[in-house]
Amino acid sequence: MSIRGAAFIAGAYEHPGRVLPDTSTAQIHVEAAVGALADAGLDLTDVDGYLCSGDAPGGPIAMADHLGLAARHLDSTDLGGSTYVAEVSHAAQAIAAGKCSVVLITMGGRPRSAGRRVPPSAGPAQPFEMPYGHSNPASYALAARRHMHEFGTTPAQLAEVKVAAAAHAQHNPNAFLQKPVTVEEVLGSPLIAAPLHRLDCCVVTDGGGALVVVSPQVAQSLERRTVKVLGAGEAAKHTDLGRIDLTYTGAVWSGPRAFTEAGVSHADIDYVSIYDSFTITVIITLEDLGFCAKGEGGRFVSDGTLQATGRLPFNTDGGSLCNNHPANRGGMTRTIEAVRQLRGEAAAAVQVPNCDLALVHGTGGWLGTRMGSATLILGQEDA
Amino acid sequence: MTSAERRFPDVDPPVEPGLEPYWEAATEGRLVLSRCAEDGAALWPPRPFCPRHASAGVRWEPAGGGAEVYSYTVVHRGEGAFAAVAPYVLAYVQLDEGPRMLTNLVTSDGRPATEASIGQRVVARFEQQGKLPVLRFTQSH
Numbered sequence: 001m002s003i004r005g006a007a008f009i010a011g012a013y014e015h016p017g018r019v020l021p022d023t024s025t026a027q028i029h030v031e032a033a034v035g036a037l038a039d040a041g042l043d044l045t046d047v048d049g050y051l052c053s054g055d056a057p058g059g060p061i062a063m064a065d066h067l068g069l070a071a072r073h074l075d076s077t078d079l080g081g082s083t084y085v086a087e088v089s090h091a092a093q094a095i096a097a098g099k100c101s102v103v104l105i106t107m108g109g110r111p112r113s114a115g116r117r118v119p120p121s122a123g124p125a126q127p128f129e130m131p132y133g134h135s136n137p138a139s140y141a142l143a144a145r146r147h148m149h150e151f152g153t154t155p156a157q158l159a160e161v162k163v164a165a166a167a168h169a170q171h172n173p174n175a176f177l178q179k180p181v182t183v184e185e186v187l188g189s190p191l192i193a194a195p196l197h198r199l200d201c202c203v204v205t206d207g208g209g210a211l212v213v214v215s216p217q218v219a220q221s222l223e224r225r226t227v228k229v230l231g232a233g234e235a236a237k238h239t240d241l242g243r244i245d246l247t248y249t250g251a252v253w254s255g256p257r258a259f260t261e262a263g264v265s266h267a268d269i270d271y272v273s274i275y276d277s278f279t280i281t282v283i284i285t286l287e288d289l290g291f292c293a294k295g296e297g298g299r300f301v302s303d304g305t306l307q308a309t310g311r312l313p314f315n316t317d318g319g320s321l322c323n324n325h326p327a328n329r330g331g332m333t334r335t336i337e338a339v340r341q342l343r344g345e346a347a348a349a350v351q352v353p354n355c356d357l358a359l360v361h362g363t364g365g366w367l368g369t370r371m372g373s374a375t376l377i378l379g380q381e382d383a
Numbered sequence: 384m385t386s387a388e389r390r391f392p393d394v395d396p397p398v399e400p401g402l403e404p405y406w407e408a409a410t411e412g413r414l415v416l417s418r419c420a421e422d423g424a425a426l427w428p429p430r431p432f433c434p435r436h437a438s439a440g441v442r443w444e445p446a447g448g449g450a451e452v453y454s455y456t457v458v459h460r461g462e463g464a465f466a467a468v469a470p471y472v473l474a475y476v477q478l479d480e481g482p483r484m485l486t487n488l489v490t491s492d493g494r495p496a497t498e499a500s501i502g503q504r505v506v507a508r509f510e511q512q513g514k515l516p517v518l519r520f521t522q523s524h
Binding site for chain 1: 391394396397398399424425426427428429430434453454455456457458459460461462465468471473474475481482483484485486487501512515517518
C-alpha cells in the first residue's frame with residue numbers, strides 16, 4: 001500500500017511564542033491544536049485521530065483527555081526531532097487504512113524557560129556514553145570533524161548554512177533571531193564544541209505547532225487550500241555494533257524510500273525543509289538525500305544555493321538555526337514551512353515562485369551515536 | 384577550578400545486569416570485548432547477544448587496548464556536571480580489534496586532554512569514576 005495521494009495536510013499552525021515562561025506545555029499543545037484546526041476550517045470535535053510524541057505532558061492518553069478528543073486512532077511515535085515528519089506519514093497510513101479521517105498532530109515544549117534537556121545517551125548504551133560528556137553540540141561536532149577530515153569541508157562552508165538561514169529569518173517577524181549574519185560573524189562566535197561555533201547551533205526556544213492531516217474526501221469538503229502527501233521514508237541509523245561511520249545519516253535510506261513512493265526526482269523539488277539542528281546536519285543531509293555527491297555538501301552550499309533566490313531554497317522561515325526550535329525538536333516547524341511554501345503563503349521575500357513540490361527531512365537524535373530519520377515529499381493539492 | 388584540578392565528574396549511569404564479564408574485567412583494569420560466538424565479530428558497546436546470530440551467544444575476549452583516533456571534538460562548553468571540566472576532548476577511537484568507541488582522551492596523569500588529532504595513536508586505561516570503572520584513552524608512547 002502506498003500513501004501517495006492518500007491524505008492531505010489541511011491545517012498547519014506554528015505557535016508565535018518563542019519565550020513562554022508563563023504558559024504550560026499542555027496549553028501550548030492546546031493553542032497549537034486550535035490554531036491548526038482553525039486554519040483547516042475544522043474543530044476539535046471533528047478530530048478522530050490524534051498523534052503526539054512521548055514527550056507530550058502525560059502522553060497521548062492525557063493529551064486526548066485534555067483536548068476532549070473522541071479519537072479512534074492514537075500514536076505516540078518518538079523519533080526525537082524527526083517525529084512529526086514521520087507522523088504525517090503515519091497519519092496518511094491510518095487514513096489509507098480507513099482508521100480515521102481527520103488526524104491532529106500536536107507538539108510543544110519549553111526548553112528555554114524550563115531548561116529541559118534531552119539525555120543524549122539514554123538506552124542500553126548509557127554506561128558507555130554518559131561518562132564522557134556527550135552533549136548535543138559535541139555529538140554533531142564529531143561528525144563535522146570527520147567530514148572535514150575526509151572531504152575537506154571547511155568551517156566557512158558550515159557557516160554558509162547559517163548565513164542562508166539568517167537571510168531568511170529577517171523576513172519572519174516571529175523569528176527568535178532576525179538579524180542577517182556573515183560567514184565572518186559565524187566564525188568569530190565562540191567555539192561550543194570545535195569545529196562548531198555558537199552560530200553553528202540552533203536556537204533554544206519555547207513553543208510548538210500542530211498539523212491537521214485529512215482524507216481526500218474531507219480535503220475536498222474544505223475551502224482551504226490543502227497540501228498533498230506524496231511519499232515518505234523512515235530509518236534508524238546507529239552505532240552498528242561498533243562500526244559507526246560518522247559521515248552519513250539515516251537519510252541515505254529514508255530519502256530514496258520517499259522519492260520512490262512519491263515517484264518524483266530531485267530536479268522536481270522546488271523547496272526543501274531540512275532539520276537544521278546544527279549547520280553540519282544540513283550539509284550531510286543534503287548529500288545523503290542525493291542533492292549532491294557524498295563529500296560535496298560543503299561546496300554545494302557555498303554559493304548561495306540554499307538562499308530563497310538560489311538553486312535549492314531551504315528553511316525560508318529561518319529554520320531551527322534562527323527562527324524556532326521548540327521542545328528541542330525541529331520536525332514540526334520544518335513541515336509547517338513546507339506547507340506555507342506549497343500554499344504560496346511564505347513571507348513574500350522568500351516565497352519560492354511556482355512551488356509545486358517540497359521535501360521535508362527530519363533528523364531526530366544524534367549524528368554522533370544514533371538517530372531517527374524521516375523524509376516526506378509534499379505537493380500542491382493537484383500534484 | 385584551575386586547569387590542574389580539572390577532572391571528569393562522577394555521573395553513575397544505571398548499570399543493568401548482563402554485562403558482568405565486562406565490568407569485572409574493567410574493575411581489574413582489563414578491557415574485554417563481547418564477540419559473537421558464531422562468527423567472532425566484536426560487539427560494541429558490549430552486549431550479551433549478537434543481533435546477527437541471536438541464538439549463538441557471545442564469548443568475552445581480551446583486547447590489547449591500542450587504538451587510533453577516528454574523530455574528536457574539543458568541547459569548550461560542557462553541559463551540567465561537565466561545565467566545570469571544559470575544555471575536554473570527546474572522541475571516537477577505533478580499537479585495533481575493530482570497534483569504534485566513544486571516549487575521552489586524557490593526559491598521562493588522567494586529566495582531560497585539550498587537543499587531539501585524527502589518526503593519533505592512543506592506549507586504553509580504566510579510571511574508577513564514581514561507582515564505575517570508566518574506559519578512557521591516553522597518548523601512546
